[in-house]
Amino acid sequence: MVTQQTDSNESVAQNITRLNLLAPESTCSTDLASNPWDTATGYGPGASQEDKIPANYPKQGSIPQQYLNASDAELDTRILAAKEKLGEKAVILGHFYQRDEVVKYADFVGDSFQLANAALTKDKAEAIVFCGVHFMAETADILSRDDQAVILPNLAAGCSMADMADGPSVQQCWEELTALYADEEDDGRMPVIPVTYMNCSAELKAFVGRNGGLVCTSSNAATVLEWAFERGRRVLFFPDQHLGRNTAKAMGVPLEQMPMWSPRKELGGNDSQTLLDAKVILWHGFCSVHKRFTPAQIAKAREDFPGVQVIVHPECPMEVVDAADSAGSTDFIQKAIAAATEPTTFAIGTEINMVNRLAAQYPQHTIFCLDPVICPCSTMYRIHPGYLAWVLEELVEGRVVNQITVPAEQQGDAKIALERMLAAKP
Numbered sequence: 001m002v003t004q005q006t007d008s009n010e011s012v013a014q015n016i017t018r019l020n021l022l023a024p025e026s027t028c029s030t031d032l033a034s035n036p037w038d039t040a041t042g043y044g045p046g047a048s049q050e051d052k053i054p055a056n057y058p059k060q061g062s063i064p065q066q067y068l069n070a071s072d073a074e075l076d077t078r079i080l081a082a083k084e085k086l087g088e089k090a091v092i093l094g095h096f097y098q099r100d101e102v103v104k105y106a107d108f109v110g111d112s113f114q115l116a117n118a119a120l121t122k123d124k125a126e127a128i129v130f131c132g133v134h135f136m137a138e139t140a141d142i143l144s145r146d147d148q149a150v151i152l153p154n155l156a157a158g159c160s161m162a163d164m165a166d167g168p169s170v171q172q173c174w175e176e177l178t179a180l181y182a183d184e185e186d187d188g189r190m191p192v193i194p195v196t197y198m199n200c201s202a203e204l205k206a207f208v209g210r211n212g213g214l215v216c217t218s219s220n221a222a223t224v225l226e227w228a229f230e231r232g233r234r235v236l237f238f239p240d241q242h243l244g245r246n247t248a249k250a251m252g253v254p255l256e257q258m259p260m261w262s263p264r265k266e267l268g269g270n271d272s273q274t275l276l277d278a279k280v281i282l283w284h285g286f287c288s289v290h291k292r293f294t295p296a297q298i299a300k301a302r303e304d305f306p307g308v309q310v311i312v313h314p315e316c317p318m319e320v321v322d323a324a325d326s327a328g329s330t331d332f333i334q335k336a337i338a339a340a341t342e343p344t345t346f347a348i349g350t351e352i353n354m355v356n357r358l359a360a361q362y363p364q365h366t367i368f369c370l371d372p373v374i375c376p377c378s379t380m381y382r383i384h385p386g387y388l389a390w391v392l393e394e395l396v397e398g399r400v401v402n403q404i405t406v407p408a409e410q411q412g413d414a415k416i417a418l419e420r421m422l423a424a425k426p
């Protein structure tokens with residue numbers, strides 16, 4: 001069981017390096033222990049290594065040899081020195097799933113939306129160094145001032161779930177659906193409202209903004225769906241089928257009214273009547289980290305630790321959410337643990353870096369990851385301290401590298417979709 005194999009005093013990367021020799025079967029890929037210096041054509045070792053990469057996936061070019069050769073101690077000294085020189089001119093953001101070796105330099109640690117907003121509170125920051133994944137950096141670019149540069153230290157840090165919905169496939173789906181619903185009687189509501197999870201490209205945020213829809217996060221998905229149902233008969237929800245299904249099910253939408261849309265199939269693989277009867281059309285996307293959690297893991301945790309509190313992320317499959325005690329966003333999970341006044345055992349269904357950090361932060365509780373195999377979000381994991389040292393030292397020299405810039409034609413509509421989400425807040 002992973003709780004015996006991992007050591008919460010060690011970072012996930014240190015655990016992986018140690019277990020690679022002692023118990024390689026306890027990590028999902030022995031390649032995790034190697035450095036991420038390649039300009040890989042794949043997502044890299046980890047939970048998403050089996051996922052298919054879209055043709056336009058950003059590639060990280062090579063970085064100077066000095067960063068590849070530097071020891072951990074040297075990188076530490078250099079990062080701290082660059083941070084000191086930059087002062088308030090740069091703000092470093094770290095997602096909850098980011099590795100400890102990088103998160104320790106962050107000025108803010110949080111979920112994707114908290115981080116995008118955190119950058120706004122740093123008025124003097126000319127550079128926002130986002131130690132997360134590509135869609136998070138894009139969101140920060142949409143919300144930040146034009147004179148602030150958003151930097152993603154490793155361009156290969158994408159999100160395989162976000163990449164499961166691309167602009168042309170969603171446009172094709174939209175055209176098929178709007179044609180199908182064109183003959184319906186007008187009752188003052190839109191036939192279908194597009195809702196996208198924050199984990200998507202800026203192109204898709206702009207698409208929903210343009211078409212009367214909005215963005216949601218895992219903490220406000222129910223509020224956003226309520227907003228959409230007040231204005232439309234149905235919702236097209238992408239890219240995460242699980243967040244869509246779990247949220248709509250909790251609101252009372254029957255499973256038969258939630259067909260799945262498989263891109264590249266005619267009518268997404270459905271017949272017309274199913275789509276006419278639908279309340280929520282779910283895109284065939286998922287997170288490879290959260291897909292690993294199973295009801296059997298929960299049953300085992302309950303057997304091993306009677307009284308255990310099981311909390312999972314709503315990106316987990318429905319059977320897992322149903323078997324858990326509660327489900328919620330990364331922020332929800334963290335707050336639930338912070339609120340526990342008595343020593344408690346928590347089994348958590350989310351990314352291992354966050355779970356291990358919570359275990360170290362709250363030693364009065366027993367906290368472990370439901371997945372017995374260490375399998376970090378492989379794209380987040382690609383932000384190695386070497387990349388952070390590189391982008392910071394370039395900034396000290398007045399050069400911006402790895403800037404993430406959302407095209408001007410997407411900025412406005414994407415911002416509308418985000419603002420609708422904020423306005424929908426209860």
Ligand code: 13P
Pocket residue numbers: 110111112113198199217218287315329330331
């Ligand atoms: P948050 O929106 O909670 O930061 O989660 C992002 C994510 O990628 C979860 O897998």
Ligand code: SF4
Pocket residue numbers: 048097133158159160161162199287288289290351377378379380
């Ligand atoms: Fe994307 Fe899953 Fe990683 Fe989150 S955990 S960034 S959804 S691949």
